[in-house]
Structure formats: C-alpha cells, structure tokens
Amino acid sequence: MKKIDITKDQVKTQREAIMWHLKTYGKITSWEAIKEYGATRLSDIIFRLKNEGYNIKTNLVKKENRFGNITTIAKYEYSMPTYYEQQQIIWG
Numbered sequence: 001m002k003k004i005d006i007t008k009d010q011v012k013t014q015r016e017a018i019m020w021h022l023k024t025y026g027k028i029t030s031w032e033a034i035k036e037y038g039a040t041r042l043s044d045i046i047f048r049l050k051n052e053g054y055n056i057k058t059n060l061v062k063k064e065n066r067f068g069n070i071t072t073i074a075k076y077e078y079s080m081p082t083y084y085e086q087q088q089i090i091w092g
Helices: 014-025 030-037 042-051 083-091
Strands: 027-029 056-064 070-078
Touching (some): 014 042, 030 042, 030 070, 042 070
Antiparallel strands (some): 027 070, 056 070
C-alpha cells in the first residue's frame, strides 16, 4: 500500500493532487483518487490534463468486484515527456 506524503500546502485543488500523484507514482485509478483525494470525477481531471498537453495513457484493466463479477476499470498512467517532446512543447 502506498503512503501518501502530501500536505494541503502542496496542493490547492484536486487537479493538483492528481497531477502530484501521477508524477510521484506514475499511475492512478478512480478508486485511489476517491480514497486519497476525494476526487470523484477522475476521468474529467484526466481529460483536462490531456488537453493541457500531459502525456497520460488510459489502460483498461479487468478486475473482479465484490460479487465475483469481472468489471473493467481505467488505470491512468503518466509518462514524462522526452527531451524532444519538451522542446516541441516550448518551441512548437
């Protein structure tokens, strides 16, 4: 289990908390977002971050729920831009 070492001074919004989590741990699920940050609309936060240019991939993962049924959830994974991608962002 991850130990979340973040203070309210480090983040002011759920968006900042999610971005901190992605940069620190590299991935997040909606359950982690709800449990750790109270963010119930993770897909919207991810959508906005992608539109801002962050490289976040959506991976669909099969999980068993409490009733034994298989369900699909999204796991979002962040990857740091390469040096070339950073230059493209800065200089266009």
